[in-house]
Amino acid sequence: MAGIFILLFYYFLGTLVAYLIGNFIPGSIMGMLLLFLSLVFKIIKPEQVRKSATFFLDNMMLFFIPLGVGLVASYALIGKFLTAITIASAVSTVLVLVVVALIAQKMEGKKDA
Amino acid sequence: MHNLIHSQLFLLTFTIGVYVVALWSYRKTKIMLLHPLITSLLVIIAGIKTADIPYQEYAEATKIIDFMLGLSVVALxxxxxxxxxxxxxxxxxxxxxxxxxxxxxxxxxxxxxxxxxxxxxxxxxxxxxxxxxxxxxxxxxxxxxxxxxxxxxxxxxxxxxxxxxxxxxxxxxxxxxxxxxxxxxxxxxxxxxxxxxxxxxxxxxxxxxxxxxxxxxxxxxxxxxxxxxxxxx
Known part of the structure; x- marks a missing residue:
């Protein structure tokens, strides 16, 4: 239960910090960053959250379902732009693959040399 | 019967049930297109359409699952x-x-x-x-x-x-x-x-x-x- 409390607390803290900086990034993401930093700086121990975090991480897919069912509500809009969605996503994915692979290989090689 | 199908209890049970079965069939078959999220969504969307449940009502009933998403982002x-x-x-x-x-x-x-x-x-x-x-x-x-x-x-x-x-x-x-x-x-x-x-x-x-x-x-x-x-x- 302490683990659940820590996750809830960081979610709340993240939402609060996000609010204070004008909701520039979502509260849960701010919470994730704060939890990560707290673990790095040993403010909390990994054992304290391991069990609860693992539960949420293992069942993550379930948590998208209510959002995903929202597809029914925006069906028409998506259908209208299907070509744009497909082309933009496919081309951009290849670009990410190429850019990351080339930069990583080049920089790694430099350090080894 | 109508009230029962529209109840939060039923919609939560149905959602998690579909997810468990989808996960199981994905692990059995290992077919990438049978991604549990995709199959779950198709089955649930078909289900609520058949039972004539508006999306708003479904979203309201499953709010607790949606809330867990925030916690799992923090868990990341x-x-x-x-x-x-x-x-x-x-x-x-x-x-x-x-x-x-x-x-x-x-x-x-x-x-x-x-x-x-x-x-x-x-x-x-x-x-x-x-x-x-x-x-x-x-x-x-x-x-x-x-x-x-x-x-x-x-x-x-x-x-x-x-x-x-x-x-x-x-x-x-x-x-x-x-x-x-x-x-x-x-x-x-x-x-x-x-x-x-x-x-x-x-x-x-x-x-x-x-x-x-x-x-x-x-x-x-x-x-x-x-x-x-x-x-x-």
Whole structure:
């Protein structure tokens, strides 16, 4: 239960910090960053959250379902732009693959040399 | 009977039941297109259509599941910590590659989608397409997109990236294990990581780290890039 409390607390803290900086990034993401930093700086121990975090991480897919069912509500809009969605996503994915692979290989090689 | 089917108890039981069966059939068959999220969504959408349950009512009944999504995003902070502490290698190379990759991914998808005339809500839904679903849907909802579309696009991008990834890397002559793992994880998140693990343990581990880094960097870069683009419009 302490683990659940820590996750809830960081979610709340993240939402609060996000609010204070004008909701520039979502509260849960701010919470994730704060939890990560707290673990790095040993403010909390990994054992304290391991069990609860693992539960949420293992069942993550379930948590998208209510959002995903929202597809029914925006069906028409998506259908209208299907070509744009497909082309933009496919081309951009290849670009990410190429850019990351080339930069990583080049920089790694430099350090080894 | 009508009231029972429209009850929160039934809708929660139905949703989690469908998910458990979808997960089980995915693990049995290992067919990538039978991704449990895709099959669950199809079955549930068909179910609520048949029972004539409006989406608003379904969303209201399953609010508690949606709330858990926020907690699982926070839990990713723990995963990121575990991956970072077990990680050795050229950190500067990894961070630079991910940073550039993230920006290229966001900017390219915005420009192409806009050039093809996509609606702003569609563009906002595509911006986080390369990152892990929980962060992607959160970022999408925050920038006014359609989270449902993001969830589907993210999975399909993952499958696409994992299928063509090794081929593209071969064409480019990428030999480095670090570069291969990093590219697959950053372009195709968890599906890419599953593929990277087939290439080797090192590629798999680095790919797992790439998911986290790409997620965090993209979550921060999307609002920044949106602000810059608004400035130039």
């Amino acid at each position: 902070g723990y995963l990121l910590y575990e991956q970072m502490t077990h990680m050795k290698g050229n950190i500067t190379a990894m961070v630079t590659a991910i940073l550039v990759g993230s920006v290229v991914g966001i900017v390219s998808v915005i420009l192409i989608a806009k050039a093809l005339g996509a609606d702003p809500r569609i563009v906002a839904s595509l911006e986080p397409k390369s990152i892990t679903t929980p962060i992607a849907v959160t970022v999408c909802a925050h920038s006014g997109g359609i989270p449902a579309l993001t969830a589907i696009v993210v999975i399909l991008v993952g499958i696409f990236g994992a299928v063509i990834g090794p081929f593209v890397l071969k064409k480019l002559g990428i030999e480095s294990k670090l570069a291969r793992g990093l590219a697959l994880g950053s372009a195709a998140h968890a599906v890419g990581t599953a593929r990277a693990m087939e290439l080797g343990a090192v590629e798999g581990a680095i790919s797992g780290l790439a998911i986290g880094l790409m997620g965090v960097v993209t979550a921060v870069m999307v609002p920044v890039i949106e602000a810059i683009m608004r400035f130039f419009e």
